[in-house]
Amino acid sequence: MPFVRCKTNARIPLHTMPSTPSSAADTPASPTGTVGLSVPAFSPLYQQIKGLILQSLQSGEWKPGEAIPSEIELAARFRVSQGTVRKAIDDLAAENLVIRRQGKGTFVATHAEHQVQYRFLRLLPDSGDASVEGPAERHIIDCKLVRAPADVARTLGLRTGESVIQARRVLSFQGIPTILEDIWLPGQAFKGLNAAHMANYPGPTYAMLELDFGVRMVRAEEKIRAVLPDQAQATLLQVTPATPLLSVERLAYTYNDVPMELRRGLYRTDTHYYRNELN
Amino acid sequence: MPFVRCKTNARIPLHTMPSTPSSAADTPASPTGTVGLSVPAFSPLYQQIKGLILQSLQSGEWKPGEAIPSEIELAARFRVSQGTVRKAIDDLAAENLVIRRQGKGTFVATHAEHQVQYRFLRLLPDSGDASVEGPAERHIIDCKLVRAPADVARTLGLRTGESVIQARRVLSFQGIPTILEDIWLPGQAFKGLNAAHMANYPGPTYAMLELDFGVRMVRAEEKIRAVLPDQAQATLLQVTPATPLLSVERLAYTYNDVPMELRRGLYRTDTHYYRNELN
DNA sequence: CAGTGGTCTAGACCACACT
DNA sequence: GTGTGGTCTAGACCACTGC
Numbered sequence: 001m002p003f004v005r006c007k008t009n010a011r012i013p014l015h016t017m018p019s020t021p022s023s024a025a026d027t028p029a030s031p032t033g034t035v036g037l038s039v040p041a042f043s044p045l046y047q048q049i050k051g052l053i054l055q056s057l058q059s060g061e062w063k064p065g066e067a068i069p070s071e072i073e074l075a076a077r078f079r080v081s082q083g084t085v086r087k088a089i090d091d092l093a094a095e096n097l098v099i100r101r102q103g104k105g106t107f108v109a110t111h112a113e114h115q116v117q118y119r120f121l122r123l124l125p126d127s128g129d130a131s132v133e134g135p136a137e138r139h140i141i142d143c144k145l146v147r148a149p150a151d152v153a154r155t156l157g158l159r160t161g162e163s164v165i166q167a168r169r170v171l172s173f174q175g176i177p178t179i180l181e182d183i184w185l186p187g188q189a190f191k192g193l194n195a196a197h198m199a200n201y202p203g204p205t206y207a208m209l210e211l212d213f214g215v216r217m218v219r220a221e222e223k224i225r226a227v228l229p230d231q232a233q234a235t236l237l238q239v240t241p242a243t244p245l246l247s248v249e250r251l252a253y254t255y256n257d258v259p260m261e262l263r264r265g266l267y268r269t270d271t272h273y274y275r276n277e278l279n
Numbered sequence: 280m281p282f283v284r285c286k287t288n289a290r291i292p293l294h295t296m297p298s299t300p301s302s303a304a305d306t307p308a309s310p311t312g313t314v315g316l317s318v319p320a321f322s323p324l325y326q327q328i329k330g331l332i333l334q335s336l337q338s339g340e341w342k343p344g345e346a347i348p349s350e351i352e353l354a355a356r357f358r359v360s361q362g363t364v365r366k367a368i369d370d371l372a373a374e375n376l377v378i379r380r381q382g383k384g385t386f387v388a389t390h391a392e393h394q395v396q397y398r399f400l401r402l403l404p405d406s407g408d409a410s411v412e413g414p415a416e417r418h419i420i421d422c423k424l425v426r427a428p429a430d431v432a433r434t435l436g437l438r439t440g441e442s443v444i445q446a447r448r449v450l451s452f453q454g455i456p457t458i459l460e461d462i463w464l465p466g467q468a469f470k471g472l473n474a475a476h477m478a479n480y481p482g483p484t485y486a487m488l489e490l491d492f493g494v495r496m497v498r499a500e501e502k503i504r505a506v507l508p509d510q511a512q513a514t515l516l517q518v519t520p521a522t523p524l525l526s527v528e529r530l531a532y533t534y535n536d537v538p539m540e541l542r543r544g545l546y547r548t549d550t551h552y553y554r555n556e557l558n
Numbered sequence: 559c560a561g562t563g564g565t566c567t568a569g570a571c572c573a574c575a576c577t
Numbered sequence: 578g579t580g581t582g583g584t585c586t587a588g589a590c591c592a593c594t595g596c
Contacts, residue, residue, distance in 0.1 A: 044584055084586075101563080119557075122555070222554070276501045276555055323565060349581060362565095380575090382575040385582075561596105562592100562593080565589100567587100
């Protein structure tokens with residue numbers, strides 16, 4: 001019996017009942033444990049389906065940019081109705097994990113599509129829009145393997161002293177250095193990443209991490225403050241140390257709420273502003 | 280014929296066909312125009328239903344905090360299936376315009392519920408959380424009727440010189456003045472609002488605007504920068520003019536994307552930070 | 559044309575809340 | 578118990594895409 005349907009167990013809708021009632025070989029279903037599982041383990045069918053699709057996304061069965069099986073195929077695979085699969089996919093689409101395209105299929109979301117250049121960057125130019133402005137010029141200042149400082153390790157869920165890749169770079173728009181970023185990535189997952197690697201990849205960094213290391217960032221949290229730069233930071237951004245800057249600390253997560261990247265950015269806000277929508 | 284069903288007009292599903300096919304008196308349906316309407320005018324049924332429900336929300340047929348009719352009632356009123364009404368309400372719930380409560384009904388969203396104190400405020404204390412911190416102490420510095428400055432008028436969609444209510448206040452957390460806000464509201468819609476009014480209302484300002492003036496803010500946009508305060512601002516926030524502050528300009532909208540409030544806030548970020556989630 | 563996701567319906571049963 | 582929203586199914590037709 002592949003799925004648990006609500007709390008009243010062992011229940012199967014009248015109209016269901018496939019001809020082969022016990023061929024649940026292809027679904028890694030959770031055991032129909034009697035009692036005492038710590039995890040809730042009981043949830044609506046469509047959420048269970050969503051979880052299974054998520055597992056396939058994580059495992060790489062379907063890679064970013066590829067199409068996942070059609071709703072009808074998934075319904076057959078999981079032995080549920082198309083409507084249930086649809087609701088599961090609706091949820092995933094709402095979380096930006098997949099993209100639906102009418103007439104074509106449902107695709108695994110990716111950072112490597114020309115759609116929006118920077119998925120997580122909320123900085124916009126005061127005049128015109130980002131498309132007018134054109135892509136950022138990137139300048140990698142530094143990229144090295146170091147022992148994780150205590151605060152970085154804690155934030156990324158590593159042990160203090162574990163190896164992390166630390167990079168520093170400047171993004172310029174129309175010749176004006178606007179963003180100074182320090183980036184920390186777990187050394188384990190991104191073995192081999194270096195400055196040349198970062199500098200040579202033409203698209204967004206997140207696309208590079210996705211394509212070359214198979215790590216897809218699905219969401220992020222930012223803590224924003226106003227700060228003054230130290231002398232080194234001011235020099236890199238070509239401002240005086242008295243220029244207030246936006247301090248943006250971003251923690252980016254991959255599947256399953258696993259933090260995989262910490263960024264500390266300084267944004268100039270004399271020519272740009274940080275835009276946020278509240279709903 | 281109350282609704283347009285897709286482009287192939289005059290089509291009614293076989294299983295539909297109510298017993299009284301032409302009693303479309305209670306629905307202000309768009310005309311089944313032949314061609315050439317500038318507005319799309321053709322949209323899925325559930326979006327049309329959503330629009331009708333929206334109209335009732337705007338018109339005040341159901342007030343904030345109240346329950347709207349059940350899905351079954353709405354389905355009967357609009358002569359569509361419950362599933363179609365459900366999808367319309369799902370959309371509205373996703374936009375935070377209504378709140379679904381299992382077993383109780385669907386309720387018009389409101390700012391006047393104890394759930395979250397400040398729906399649009401993204402500032403959190405560095406230590407502990409907002410609930411530990413307790414409510415803000417508010418100090419109204421000023422509240423007067425003035426002619427709208429050009430930039431304010433433009434942003435709020437008014438004519439320059441039209442009357443606006445301009446208020447300035449300080450919010451303190453645990454005795455520390457943390458937020459200095461200038462607020463502009465169209466004088467027309469908020470006739471009679473004054474300093475005593477603002478000071479006496481115990482809850483969030485948005486709840487007061489909703490209850491006393493019937494204007495509900497449904498979403499907002501913020502533009503964030505790092506700035507230095509002028510002398511007056513620094514004094515009010517009890518910081519030096521060299522203290523970098525977050526400048527948060529918020530435009531809040533009521534139904535139909537009508538801007539109804541402009542706020543310019545200065546946030547201290549030495550004890551708090553601005554939190555944002557990216558999806 | 560066939561295949562995909564999008565819309566719409568109808569009916570069943572469930573979990574939850576109030577009375 | 579009754580009524581609410583929540584889940585699940587089944588089947589129909591639609592619009593869009595690409596062969």
